[in-house]
Amino acid sequence: MKVFSQKMQISAKVDELKAKQLTVGLVPTMGALHQGHMALVRKALNENDKVVVSIFVNPTQFDNKDDLIKYPRTLDNDVELLKTVSKNDILVYAPTVEDIYKGNTVSQKFDFDGLEFEMEGKFRNGHFDGVGTIVKRFFEIVKPHRAYFGEKDFQQLAIIKKLVKKHNIPVKVIGCPIHRETSGLAMSSRNTRLKPEYKKAAPFIYKTLTTAKEKFGTKSANKVSEWVEKEFAKHDLLKLEYFIIADTKTLKPVIRKSNKKTYRAFIAAYADDIRLIDNIALN
Known part of the structure; x- marks a missing residue:
């Protein structure tokens, strides 16, 4: 080669x-x-x-x-x-x-x-x-x-x-499409730097995203965001930097849901000093 x-x-x-x-x-x-x-x-x-x-x-x-x-x-x-x-x-x-x-x-x-x-x-x-x-x-x-x-x-x-x-x-x-490890963690070159306890904890990010997607079906974007923030506040190892539900075209945070728009949830979190990002389509 x-x-x-x-x-x-x-x-x-x-x-x-x-x-x-x-x-x-x-x-x-x-x-x-x-x-x-x-x-x-x-x-x-x-x-x-x-x-x-x-x-x-x-x-x-x-x-x-x-x-x-x-x-x-x-x-x-x-x-x-x-x-x-x-x-x-x-x-x-x-x-x-x-x-x-x-x-x-x-x-x-x-x-x-x-x-x-x-x-x-x-x-x-x-x-x-x-x-x-x-x-x-x-x-x-x-x-x-x-x-x-x-x-x-x-x-x-x-x-x-x-x-x-x-x-x-x-x-x-x-x-x-996003390629994931069997745990659900989005594959990233940064994953190789995760210490064992953080590697074990990191799939929580995707698990939270999938639950947020379910909740978005019946709850407002603000309510879903509040829930995510509370979940991360209870976590011992992962620190949430941001969670945002945004319009896929403008990437601006959603204020009021519309059936005519598509949305995606975006997340960034720290596992020790390593920053991990992920996202999921919501509709």
Whole structure:
């Protein structure tokens, strides 16, 4: 499996593939790959001739330097895992920070029509400027026909769709269902850092989401939110950062339910110093 570290190399390879009339998918990742990523890669392979998997821990989307430092970097293991899916049809692009940013490691400023100010945007300063910067850069370097993102980062998915629309980028963005461990915990590279007692406690997040979904059928968004906050207040190990029921189009918190709108519940919680997010469709 070929691992490219320079943008000129991967761009030239993709141009070569396109000259042969082959389609190219892109799965952007920050590495520490797990079966959730593999599900994205498999879907991309089903819908394209070749797939580029980018592996890059992007510094501009971290507002917490410690989180950036501690983020797992496991390139050799990642490549071996990708080989179990396909040895011939996956190209890995694992650039350096210098290759991407050329000594100027700062984010471009974006306007995502307010999507960036909801939920994660309220708690992670500049995060979505960093996301927009790196995804736009990958789209420019790889020029894929399609790009695949998991719905665990639903807000990010919405923002990337907005990015493509506002900047007229010729790529189809495809969202893929959340991949879960048998316990229900949403798969995340951060899960590998959970201490045993926190790993055992973390499925409470998804369990709470599923119960919140049931309650939303008969109760108001405010009542459901109050219930979730009380449940977390009783928990010894997990600390709730936010729980929000939002309109899937605007991502704004719901004030009054409407049968004409679709809603999703979003949650962020800390297990020790590790921040976990999840969400669930409500209707």
